[in-house]
Amino acid sequence: MSERLKVAVLISGRGSNLQALLRACTAPGYPAEIVLVLSNRADAAGLAFAHEAGVATAVISHRDFPDRAGFDAAMDAEIRRHGAGLICLAGFMRLIGDTFIEAWRDRMINIHPSLLPSFRGLDTHARALEAGVKLAGCTVHFVRPEVDTGPIIAQAAVPVLPDDTPDTLAARILEQEHVIYPMALRLVAEGRVAIEGDHAVVAAGTTGTALRNPDPA
Numbered sequence: 001m002s003e004r005l006k007v008a009v010l011i012s013g014r015g016s017n018l019q020a021l022l023r024a025c026t027a028p029g030y031p032a033e034i035v036l037v038l039s040n041r042a043d044a045a046g047l048a049f050a051h052e053a054g055v056a057t058a059v060i061s062h063r064d065f066p067d068r069a070g071f072d073a074a075m076d077a078e079i080r081r082h083g084a085g086l087i088c089l090a091g092f093m094r095l096i097g098d099t100f101i102e103a104w105r106d107r108m109i110n111i112h113p114s115l116l117p118s119f120r121g122l123d124t125h126a127r128a129l130e131a132g133v134k135l136a137g138c139t140v141h142f143v144r145p146e147v148d149t150g151p152i153i154a155q156a157a158v159p160v161l162p163d164d165t166p167d168t169l170a171a172r173i174l175e176q177e178h179v180i181y182p183m184a185l186r187l188v189a190e191g192r193v194a195i196e197g198d199h200a201v202v203a204a205g206t207t208g209t210a211l212r213n214p215d216p217a
């Protein structure tokens with residue numbers, strides 16, 4: 001097998017998507033490996049999943065930096081130090097600056113708990129219920145400077161049931177997040193996702209533009 005794509009996962013809390021990605025990476029033939037889990041909070045429960053899996057962790061608190069640029073630069077340096085070729089945002093609750101986003105353009109993906117472009121931002125489940133939609137879901141997409149935008153790689157839809165609360169709907173969607181995030185990472189790592197303008201196009205074979213790990217410094 002050719003070299004697996006090295007991935008840094010950024011979290012802030014629970015880490016259930018991180019757990020799903022870590023589990024996927026243990027499957028034989030999975031084309032990616034997690035080399036770093038970075039949290040902006042020392043108390044992020046998800047760090048325990050990384051420890052269990054023997055994956056390196058780092059905590060970089062935004063509070064230790066006077067501005068976002070300094071925080072972003074420290075994260076960037078740590079991610080590069082581990083040789084990552086792709087970043088997965090998995091419940092990372094800090095806004096990231098445009099310089100960082102452009103530096104990782106087409107090499108940073110995110111999972112969002114709505115069917116984008118509907119319900120960008122926070123409180124997606126409550127807002128979906130308020131809007132009376134009959135389908136809700138989740139989206140994995142490449143990250144662009146505008147929050148919760150970028151070429152869509154994968155989505156899953158679930159029904160909204162009459163007696164749903166934000167919590168029951170969130171739980172139904174989260175199950176699907178754990179399915180599509182590992183699937184989307186596999187597609188990206190296998191080089192099966194081409195970016196054409198605002199769209200991510202998933203090909204049956206490789207596109208010839210597979211992401212490469214950076215050369216060791």
Ligand code: GRF
Binds near residue numbers: 046091112113177
């Ligand atoms: C998920 O719902 C994800 O879609 C959103 O933040 C939540 C993170 O959950 N971006 P977890 O930390 O992965 O359990």
